[in-house]
Amino acid sequence: MTMILIGALLVVAGVVYMAGAALGRGRLSEPTPLGTATERSASRLAAPTLEPRRRGLGFLGLSRNWPGLLMAGVGAMLLLSAML
Numbered sequence: 001m002t003m004i005l006i007g008a009l010l011v012v013a014g015v016v017y018m019a020g021a022a023l024g025r026g027r028l029s030e031p032t033p034l035g036t037a038t039e040r041s042a043s044r045l046a047a048p049t050l051e052p053r054r055r056g057l058g059f060l061g062l063s064r065n066w067p068g069l070l071m072a073g074v075g076a077m078l079l080l081s082a083m084l
Helices: 002-023 037-045 062-083
Strands: none
Touching: 002 062
């Protein structure tokens, strides 16, 4: 029973860590700076949004998420070993 609880805790902690790493890249509601005339006209045409324009898939990379993936993997192995 203890292995199941520790495994479930590790899986949840890994997912929460990875979500925190993805959200920790910056504020989602930060508007673009209005420095040039083209940026001002573009910002008037586009509705404000919570998502940045150029957010890539870098938040899914292994460099930021390896501790979360490790926690979730160890937790999954503990859960699978408890089933056997």
